[in-house]
Amino acid sequence: MTKKNRNQGVEILAIGTELLLGNILNSNAKWLAEQLALIGFPHYRQSVIGDNSERLEEIILEASQRSQILITTGGLGPTPDDLTTETIAHAFQTSLVPHKAILEDIKDKLHGLKTLPKCNLKQSLLPKEATVLPNPLGTAPGMIWSPKDNFTIITFPGVPSEMKKMWEETAKPWLIANNPSKKTIKSKTIKIAGITESALTEQISDLLKNENPTVAPYASLGEVKVRITAQAETAQEANRIISPVETELGKRIGLSIFGRDEETLASIVIDLLRKKRETISLAESCTGGQIASALTSIPGSSDVFLGGIVAYSNSIKQNILKVPFNLLEKNGAVSSAVVKSMANNTLQLFNSDWSIAVSGIAGPSGGSKSKPVGLVEIFIAGKNTQESIQENFGLHRGRDSIQKLSVVRALDRLRLFLLMQS
């Protein structure tokens, strides 16, 4: 077997026996892969290895011979099976020294314990020349360390929230500053709702053959994203390359484009409401609080979101939302008449400008021939708007997908109303 000293690109190594046992999904690798693509780092390989120092050392040394940057996740915790840092040091015959800044930080986080538990002391040890990758959320810092020329290791803990925060605050800026290609790769993601991936692909098939910028669609639940990626000498130049393709997409897809990059349906709806100085309230049955959760995950949502009722039982629909008993009796809870009543009564109760009501059969049980699992009724009430939407997401979908698709559909419809009235 010939081995080329390719020495280019990044690889990702996820460390943890739980991955080899199939206990958890390697969502960290997916997330990092997406982030690397977004900042234009070529990434050719991912690996998973267990909590075993011999095999871990082997794969670290392999990576050092073929890649420029190795990103690891996992194995930075305080327990004996957390071996990442000491194995890296052993692989490159380097000793570990306590880093004072980490010690102070851990002490702070453990609420001023006078003596640190021994297991946490371990977390302050890094190679002397390593740059600390601070962990704003936990006691496991990572590091950025180059044990040899043209090879850098970046370590992250396995807890996704910690890894993501550390990526944003320290690793990503470092990578951008150290991009060897000197070319800027810029991506813009156009987010679309209400069109399937295959319909979209037909509509833009000519653009998918583009070379600079490249245009690639990918689907997630209820949404399609189109990523436009340009390579150029400068960011400004890259933006200039992206811009006409973005304009062209806008012409072809129009209002189905709801946002860009980090924007979400919830953030867009909140922005639109804020601009109009309007407020919203919710009456959720089958979505069980997920629309409220989506809105309140956005900082500053309290400017426009007054609150909601999760009306999971019929008695609550009657007693709090004042849906008439006859209406429920005659039409059933999953009916346009009932969601209409829910939405309009919520509008009054909260004295908001808009109200969304959702009722459906998320399954797995509770379906019938006339009202199968997957049937969802949505009603949007505004001061001058009454809109009833019926969706059938299909029996084959799981509970989780039916709930999430309902959230997307409800927010997207409200978005369209807000746009049309502005």
Next chain:
Amino acid sequence: MTKKNRNQGVEILAIGTELLLGNILNSNAKWLAEQLALIGFPHYRQSVIGDNSERLEEIILEASQRSQILITTGGLGPTPDDLTTETIAHAFQTSLVPHKAILEDIKDKLHGLKTLPKCNLKQSLLPKEATVLPNPLGTAPGMIWSPKDNFTIITFPGVPSEMKKMWEETAKPWLIANNPSKKTIKSKTIKIAGITESALTEQISDLLKNENPTVAPYASLGEVKVRITAQAETAQEANRIISPVETELGKRIGLSIFGRDEETLASIVIDLLRKKRETISLAESCTGGQIASALTSIPGSSDVFLGGIVAYSNSIKQNILKVPFNLLEKNGAVSSAVVKSMANNTLQLFNSDWSIAVSGIAGPSGGSKSKPVGLVEIFIAGKNTQESIQENFGLHRGRDSIQKLSVVRALDRLRLFLLMQS
């Protein structure tokens, strides 16, 4: 770097550029890992590589030097970027020949087309000595092929449903018949809330040294999991080995253990309520519907969950939850007096057996010196219970973590009440 010809164990290689771009999760690797563990095949490494024949050949040859069995997924389709079979053949200098059984099968599946499209013809080509791994669902068969002594490649398509069916019908029986160790590996995951990973580690440090079963903790937001893994001749024997360690963990950790394997705090709370035939309602401010979402993500939650109010604005706390104006004015919305009033009024409004109220400062703005970001007030009201909980999750946490930790803490406290009263 020394390389041992270890020649044992299985590795998994997922092939597809979409994985390297982070467009999809590698759920195939997780599923296969779980299946391998269940039939007792030691599995030491997973890799992901793109649709690139040079890099693919390199990693196949590497695997042939360190493992006994390489399982690949992906790259068996009819399009030009599906390269798996031809790259494997090239790596071992073998030519591909049409397999008649595959040709017949593809013809059948394409509804008796007289001449096969050229792209499907490609799918009938395998090394002469390879055993066909039939694909009952699609046109992409896999193979089981030993290009050299003590090394076998098993190829699967990337479509999960096809891979799973092929695993069950052909690959799994073949592996069981060819198992060199004849051992089963079983895991049980114990889930814990209310203890930090480092505190837990100190409490069970002796158990972490165990060899069979092994005991390994890992942390996620607000929870710690301990995985117990046993190797044995039979599944029954493995369970017998796991059982005393599980009992010992139970003795040391006690009530902080909330569940096992697929159980969640929400599913456990719902089970406990169902057993007692009791109901719950919610008044959520800073968690914005996330407790309701967690409960309603569980099928059958409508048995016990009546509903909730997301009271995001003070006026809703007053008008719907009937929190007295003076109380809000004097104490502020994030205060034990206000959450107490919210919880007890919700209990009455919904006529439920339990009610949880949460109010806090999730940030990023809205904090003050006396009430910093991260401060969360929780109140649990039952017919005979009044419990006030104040948490300070810390300024350094993001909005998302503060909300999620509040959900964990609220559900965990309710769980403890439900246990104590049963």
